Amino acid sequence: MSAYPAKHHFAKAAANLGASAGAIFVRGGETIVHPDSDTEYDFHQDSNFYYLSGIAEPGFAAAYDIATGTAILFVRHVSADEAVWIGVPPALEDYRRSHGFDEAHYVHDVGAVLDALKPTVVYMLPHHAADQLSTALELAVDRAQLLPAVHEARVFKDDAEIEIMRKANRISSDAHLELMKQIRGKMNEAEVRGRFVGMVLAGGCSYEAYGSIAAGGRNAAVLHYTANNQPLASDDEMILVDAGGTYQCYASDITRTWPIGPAFTPECRAIYQIVLDMQLAVLAACAPHRQWEDMHQLASRVAAEGLLRLGILKGDLDGIMANYVVGYFMPHGIGHLIGIDTHDVGGYPQGGERINRPGVRYLRARREMLPRMAFTVEPGLYFVDAILADAKADPAVAPFIDFDKVAAYRKVGGVRVEDNIVITESGHDNLTTCPKSIADIEAIRSAALRV
Amino acid sequence: MSAYPAKHHFAKAAANLGASAGAIFVRGGETIVHPDSDTEYDFHQDSNFYYLSGIAEPGFAAAYDIATGTAILFVRHVSADEAVWIGVPPALEDYRRSHGFDEAHYVHDVGAVLDALKPTVVYMLPHHAADQLSTALELAVDRAQLLPAVHEARVFKDDAEIEIMRKANRISSDAHLELMKQIRGKMNEAEVRGRFVGMVLAGGCSYEAYGSIAAGGRNAAVLHYTANNQPLASDDEMILVDAGGTYQCYASDITRTWPIGPAFTPECRAIYQIVLDMQLAVLAACAPHRQWEDMHQLASRVAAEGLLRLGILKGDLDGIMANYVVGYFMPHGIGHLIGIDTHDVGGYPQGGERINRPGVRYLRARREMLPRMAFTVEPGLYFVDAILADAKADPAVAPFIDFDKVAAYRKVGGVRVEDNIVITESGHDNLTTCPKSIADIEAIRSAALRV
Numbered sequence: 001m002s003a004y005p006a007k008h009h010f011a012k013a014a015a016n017l018g019a020s021a022g023a024i025f026v027r028g029g030e031t032i033v034h035p036d037s038d039t040e041y042d043f044h045q046d047s048n049f050y051y052l053s054g055i056a057e058p059g060f061a062a063a064y065d066i067a068t069g070t071a072i073l074f075v076r077h078v079s080a081d082e083a084v085w086i087g088v089p090p091a092l093e094d095y096r097r098s099h100g101f102d103e104a105h106y107v108h109d110v111g112a113v114l115d116a117l118k119p120t121v122v123y124m125l126p127h128h129a130a131d132q133l134s135t136a137l138e139l140a141v142d143r144a145q146l147l148p149a150v151h152e153a154r155v156f157k158d159d160a161e162i163e164i165m166r167k168a169n170r171i172s173s174d175a176h177l178e179l180m181k182q183i184r185g186k187m188n189e190a191e192v193r194g195r196f197v198g199m200v201l202a203g204g205c206s207y208e209a210y211g212s213i214a215a216g217g218r219n220a221a222v223l224h225y226t227a228n229n230q231p232l233a234s235d236d237e238m239i240l241v242d243a244g245g246t247y248q249c250y251a252s253d254i255t256r257t258w259p260i261g262p263a264f265t266p267e268c269r270a271i272y273q274i275v276l277d278m279q280l281a282v283l284a285a286c287a288p289h290r291q292w293e294d295m296h297q298l299a300s301r302v303a304a305e306g307l308l309r310l311g312i313l314k315g316d317l318d319g320i321m322a323n324y325v326v327g328y329f330m331p332h333g334i335g336h337l338i339g340i341d342t343h344d345v346g347g348y349p350q351g352g353e354r355i356n357r358p359g360v361r362y363l364r365a366r367r368e369m370l371p372r373m374a375f376t377v378e379p380g381l382y383f384v385d386a387i388l389a390d391a392k393a394d395p396a397v398a399p400f401i402d403f404d405k406v407a408a409y410r411k412v413g414g415v416r417v418e419d420n421i422v423i424t425e426s427g428h429d430n431l432t433t434c435p436k437s438i439a440d441i442e443a444i445r446s447a448a449l450r451v
Numbered sequence: 452m453s454a455y456p457a458k459h460h461f462a463k464a465a466a467n468l469g470a471s472a473g474a475i476f477v478r479g480g481e482t483i484v485h486p487d488s489d490t491e492y493d494f495h496q497d498s499n500f501y502y503l504s505g506i507a508e509p510g511f512a513a514a515y516d517i518a519t520g521t522a523i524l525f526v527r528h529v530s531a532d533e534a535v536w537i538g539v540p541p542a543l544e545d546y547r548r549s550h551g552f553d554e555a556h557y558v559h560d561v562g563a564v565l566d567a568l569k570p571t572v573v574y575m576l577p578h579h580a581a582d583q584l585s586t587a588l589e590l591a592v593d594r595a596q597l598l599p600a601v602h603e604a605r606v607f608k609d610d611a612e613i614e615i616m617r618k619a620n621r622i623s624s625d626a627h628l629e630l631m632k633q634i635r636g637k638m639n640e641a642e643v644r645g646r647f648v649g650m651v652l653a654g655g656c657s658y659e660a661y662g663s664i665a666a667g668g669r670n671a672a673v674l675h676y677t678a679n680n681q682p683l684a685s686d687d688e689m690i691l692v693d694a695g696g697t698y699q700c701y702a703s704d705i706t707r708t709w710p711i712g713p714a715f716t717p718e719c720r721a722i723y724q725i726v727l728d729m730q731l732a733v734l735a736a737c738a739p740h741r742q743w744e745d746m747h748q749l750a751s752r753v754a755a756e757g758l759l760r761l762g763i764l765k766g767d768l769d770g771i772m773a774n775y776v777v778g779y780f781m782p783h784g785i786g787h788l789i790g791i792d793t794h795d796v797g798g799y800p801q802g803g804e805r806i807n808r809p810g811v812r813y814l815r816a817r818r819e820m821l822p823r824m825a826f827t828v829e830p831g832l833y834f835v836d837a838i839l840a841d842a843k844a845d846p847a848v849a850p851f852i853d854f855d856k857v858a859a860y861r862k863v864g865g866v867r868v869e870d871n872i873v874i875t876e877s878g879h880d881n882l883t884t885c886p887k888s889i890a891d892i893e894a895i896r897s898a899a900l901r902v
Contacts, residue, residue: 035578037792041492087673191653198649202642222538341488
């Protein structure tokens, strides 16, 4: 296994800082314990620290001398007594080599090592404490510039990161496919989520990238449904599964929606096909130098056309688009940057502002697509009672909606289809591999339910 | 489903306070978000708050008027906008009834409701903030007395708690049994832990009660081994699985150790039988009015006898016991209280002190066993190089150990067998149901591996 590219990631951050001298100093996360208890939360490394160091354990720190390009790792010291309980850790030199640093010391030497560098400025992250720094260095701390510099470095994935994200997607896609094969009507949503988590952990993921959603029937109309505790009531319903595993600290974020029975009902099929068309249109359009917010508009237009065909919308397409009518059916953005964080950093650089209109106001990124950016593409259509009541009450929007038709499709609940892609020089690379066409899904479900 | 016994649990805590007036005021936990990210940690309710309220969601609070026995719930207010994302929550009255409170209000009414009670003293937990309390009430806060009163209430489980713990144990025991049936050599430890987690979540548990241990071969000699990322190398080795699910906020904590092949090797069998004998002896002795630390001594004596028979120990039994020689092979306590927390509260009441000798210094409880106390019974024997080096260097201990024999058994790694019990009027009720006899385990493994 090649070493973690710590020096390369520090160098990218330093280049974004535009500084030719000074030191970067970052701290890793610490274990968090439940209040009045010795039970620990699952450890999740500070994302910026992981990016720079590749260290997934608690209690580390790292520094980078910008002028010389020297990367320095500070390793948590494990006492002999502690080693009896947690095992003998790797030696300093092993850590140094496996993570691609120039030097490795123990964390209790942070003060001395940084003092010896005599940096004119110490770039730190806003949420990191200056403990252990000498008074002179503490006075030289700059907490403003490093965060955007690291964020911008994280936006552009290098080849090794893309391969890790591909692996996270492969493990999670395989688990989605297995669910399509294993799940039966009357099972509980908890069974769906539990099996998913079990499979991604067994496949080598560290944890769920986010609170999984396993929403049967109308529960899919609750956008952040995480109760996951109701039985799958009817073969005429669908289940929406939004779940991804984190592999080597990189998230995957995948949604599939499929029938609990062997086939989609006509209403479910019609809505599903529109959502899939939205996704395929956006995927075909993803390429360098296009604007991410235009992808949201493209998905909205395809949705408007589809909902017009079904008669759920009425009137002229331009009026529907001008009044953001689709936002009442897709109240979230078309997707977001993804990487170490599920909702990854860098979506709104240089003071970019959100557009305050239905649906698009939740768009988590507004910038030009460029090679090596990773996005989710996740169109959806939902029948949310409260949102549709708002639409009915809005005289600019209500005339475009046939509420009798809405009532006929309400049982569909919601549909979302979500893949993870990386922008390439010529278009995109889709990391997500589980089936999504109606034909494939029905073949898998009907074969599974025949057994 | 009957209501949560919130009033009963508040009354138990109030009785332990010995107060006839004043109010108890407790806060529930809040969601914790990763630094510089919107990813949330899995929510875990504050254990004392859960005990009193039965509320497993973030953002709640509760109060109890001691003189009148009035229990008051403060419910998190969910706005209409928020409800679109997380669903429409139950009404105040639904919360009140399902949790057995006399009144329910929203959390923004904490100040007004507590002021109206005009309590002479407000009993709070040390780690809870006094925000929202009027200056008068803030001056009346007592942070010293409530914590031990709630802890002592939590030590004695009522029937409903015991049934929940039985269910946690049943789900987790079933998962342990399934692992014995499903796991094959060459699989990775991650597969073992992943399948376990998947099964307990699918069975209705909320999360792992603690960081699971799936330790193959020599990894079982690392007492808190949680890396869980090595392949199961050889059929001649065992795997130690220490894992339990949390059901309705109550933990289970179960360990089984079994061969990767169809049968134990002679060395593994010999050590396993001693550990099982230790556990059976302690279980037979568990009854009201006996001292928990005597159970540790009993297990040590059975271990000493067994290790003498194998020739790993030598010399006289009394000398072995007087010099705590077994502590070098079982460097942890015989067990701990269990309940909402895995290592539950109340183990050292009234200033009880730890005994600073090998093994027993880690005993997490020193008190008289009484009905309705729940304990783990978890003897183990391990061959930890660093600890055995300490033994060799100690002239009081080394003469009792045959280090050539130790070398012959080193490959065993470690064995632990752990059940969860509740003390009854006449003895104990074992909540753990998965097999542990050598005959049962070999029958399961050999049948599984024939498939």
